[in-house]
């Protein structure tokens with residue numbers, strides 16, 4: 001019988017230095033992962049990567065920080081090869097890479113469109129491809145999308161539109177890798193209280209998103225906390241492996257599909 005626990009497993013977290021990715025990385029170490037590879041992108045995220053590595057080591061796991069721009073197939077291949085060389089082939093691969101753009105469709109430039117496609121869609125495609133090649137049998141793969149996939153809203157055409165194909169990549173990967181016992185899921189959080197969210201939004205939009213009655217049936221802020229999301233990801237990459245091929249929105253009722 002396959003072992004679906006996190007205990008003793010090797011994990012790779014793309015975008016694992018800060019915010020949601022960092023909390024996932026720390027959580028997996030606390031759950032008994034043997035080693036965690038922490039990918040980061042910007043030079044400015046190196047201090048965050050170092051802090052995340054230190055927290056993982058303090059929890060008793062091995063950790064390594066690996067830097068890269070993951071918008072080329074070659075860079076994603078290198079990330080998986082470097083992970084295997086540093087801490088072993090992953091059992092769990094989680095992709096949190098993303099970038100938001102909030103802008104009227106009629107004002108979006110070709111360069112902005114291309115960047116949204118590269119960061120949100122192409123990187124996820126090649127992450128799934130390389131994860132399928134490198135993750136051990138009975139492994140778990142998860143990639144982050146957005147709750148905007150369940151929304152009927154203006155201004156996120158390039159961002160949400162670039163996350164949308166990932167839903168189908170997830171379905172295909174789940175079918176193709178399933179014979180090896182590998183589960184593949186996509187998780188779409190609601191607007192999360194991280195620095196990712198605020199620069200794209202004006203003060204009015206932030207105030208609106210904080211209005212519980214407008215955005216969530218629960219009597220709390222309409223914003224999702226990263227702590228709300230991590231337990232679901234923990235479950236999907238362990239005992240929740242029977243869920244595969246699906247996109248799950250975790251958002252306090254912000255949008256539904």
Ligand SMILES: NC(=O)c1ccc[n+]([C@@H]2O[C@H](COP(=O)([O-])OP(=O)(O)OC[C@H]3O[C@@H](n4cnc5c(N)ncnc54)[C@H](OP(=O)(O)O)[C@@H]3O)[C@@H](O)[C@H]2O)c1
Pocket residue numbers: 014015016017018019020021040041042043045068069070071095096097098099100119144145146147188189190191192193194195196197
């Ligand atoms: N926060 C929200 O409101 C929200 C809501 C729904 C879904 N999400 C999704 O949740 C995920 C995590 O978001 P978060 O809030 O935790 O924010 P975050 O920390 O900014 O996560 C995004 C990550 O993607 C990395 N990245 C950007 N461009 C990259 C590139 N070219 N190559 C490799 N990595 C790159 C960023 O690194 P650098 O910062 O160093 O560039 C960052 O580590 C994202 O996929 C996002 O789309 C976020």
